[in-house]
Amino acid sequence: MKVTAEKNEKIAKMTFASVYPHYVTKVEKKGRTIDELHKVIE
Numbered sequence: 001m002k003v004t005a006e007k008n009e010k011i012a013k014m015t016f017a018s019v020y021p022h023y024v025t026k027v028e029k030k031g032r033t034i035d036e037l038h039k040v041i042e
Contacts, residue, residue: 001007027037 023037024034027034
């Protein structure tokens with residue numbers, strides 16, 4: 001994937017609330033807990 005200014009701007013405008021559910025799904029698929037995710041985020 002080529003990095004462009006438009007893609008960088010799109011990522012920069014994302015809110016944490018829009019990304020968080022994706023992190024939860026990913027850590028659960030990997031067998032981790034939400035508490036572990038929270039520790040990493042903190």
